[in-house]
Amino acid sequence: MTHDALALAQALIRCPSVTPADAGAQDVLAGALLALGFEVHRLRFGEAPDGPIDNLFATYGSGSPHFAFAGHTDVVPTGDIAQWSADPFAAEIADGQLIGRGAADMKGAIAAFVAAAARHVERSAPGRVSLIITGDEEGPATFGTQPMLTWLEAQGLVPDMCLVGEPTSAQQLGDTIKIGRRGSLNAWITVNGAQGHVAYPQRAGNPVTRLVAALADLKARVLDSGSDWFDASNLEITDIGVGNPATNVIPAQARARINIRFNDLHRGPDLSDWVRETVSAHAPSAEIIVRISGEAFLTEPGPLSDIVTQAVLAVTGTKPALSTSGGTSDARFIRRLCPVVEFGLVGASMHKADESVAVTDLAALADIYDHVLQQVFTR
Template sequence: MATDPLPLAQALIRCRSVTPADDGAMAVLEAALAPLGFACHRLRFGAIENLFARRGAGGPHLCFAGHTDVVPAGDAGAWTADPFGGEVRDGVLYGRGATDMKGAIAAFVAAVADRLAARPGAPGSLSLLITGDEEGPAVDGTARVLEWMAAHGQVPDMCLVGEPTSRARLGDVIKIGRRGSLNAAITLHGVQGHVAYPQRADNPVHRLLRVLHGLIARPLDQGTEWFEPSSLQVTSVDVGNAATNVIPAAARARLNIRFNDRHTGESLARMLRAALEAEGARFDLDVSVSGEAFLTRPGPFVEALKRAVRRATGGEPALDTGGGTSDARFIARYCPVAELGAVGTTMHKVDECTPVAELRALAALYRAVIEEALG
């Protein structure tokens, strides 16, 4: 009989692990993994609890990456169930993290338990990299654990991230890459003056609008084989001028660029700086890159995932690189990485939920992934 992931999913949901709180989630997971023979390492960086657990020492080494932290529940009164109750009603599991992504963690543990029961001496290694800092700043989570893993000879041959990638049915999408993300804050300085005497002032609002128009007037690219075109979006223009007859001394804007693998954060920062320098005014530019674009090109690992989806669901998965960022951006620096998980239609919403039957089907899918990846 297959191991049921539901009890572990409920136990994890009942931990109020809103970033950066852990509330016992890592202890719940460690208690499930240790009896399966995993060597568990609790890794705390700053205020963040993380866990790396591995069973086996040989190759190939498949790592499952995920997070126990969740976004806030919001207005609990708007939920029809306790956001941290793990209630099952009419065959559906409710709670924050049911889809993103405590349910996936429980499904993978169930898959591992079934694999070990069926093939206790099978070759290869299995590990889990679980962080409590994916929904937050992502500073003391996966990136720090990966550094620890590299220092201790624990880098995997391949990694599956259990983010809820499926759109309409389980396994219909495998993410093999993600766009990069750059945030920029621009302050363009001018000379304050009276609006009736513009020749005595230098209007920074006009200069800023010219810069922004130039940036959005032409596309950054036409897309690539695996990525859609990069997108620059102005998110704020702010002068803070309460007067109607004063030209302000400075104007500010913020923007975000979601970029494909034709660019890097550094190349886009140079582009922004060049556009501001061409305007000929004094400016400040603050750029932060939360992740570079990455791509795991179709190869042995991606093909193994596709076979697993066919085997477990009978469907043919699409390969995709859309959406926001994930911790896969850090893992891509170390090994091939892809994302495959539950149907994500309710993630971050009121009444986040997943059908129990789908949770169990996800465990069967992950079991197929283990078989196809490790043989």
């Protein structure tokens, strides 16, 4: 199973590891890596309600270079089972497609990591190869990659470069490598007023009016028009709530939530200050909670992206585009320690019913990762 990406992917998918549950997925992975001679560390962090979280760090060899693969064994919920053509945790194969929750995002890539690592072990190349695997990427991402990186620093095991196996390919395997991501900020806004009868507005204070005005000001600002490697930043209103069942009552409170996806022209704290100032101009006593889940980052095109590009070309004949599109990933944490890029399977079906990957793509991905290792350890 260590050499067969398909068999290992099936074994991993059959573990229903919906965040924060592990459901045996990392036991399966640890067994495969131990069989190859990897040193495996099981790292559990956190406590309820967001933990504890099972994480795994596995390493083989010593010295330099130190190359790491990174990814996650947790998956999102299945949704309505009736929408699936097969049991989402049965890992069935139909018409050349491996079907199952996590097939694309990203148990397939983890299986390809191991298959490539098995070939690397057989070559007896000098240096160190590692896997950084969390069970907390699809959830709050509090007790996963971040504390693992702190542990790696304390152990003196910081990699020289890292490849995250997120499903970056858009239409066909190999068409896209991610070299950065936009940052993400969420803000929860609560405006308090004074409840009263709609016929006597002078006796009440309508919080909806002030909230809507604040949101209009936030939406009116054009944050930027993009930068060299990034799309334009955007602010979206993701929720508005009042909870008022009566037609003749001015409510006492109104709430909203916004999200800002921002490029490298901005920093999270600066945007946080702007949100607070804009809302306070309309509602000075508003309660505002801001959480920045990641800053924008870019791994400038260079040695790491060149290595992955050459590996993709060698296997698929396709020259991948370098992109920063999409949501966030744990690469946003890893980038503080070393250069990081993301490359993996076609992601069109991730988080959907009948999530799937082509069996041929899974084998090709293992070949690509193997070519990456060959370049890293023979340079």
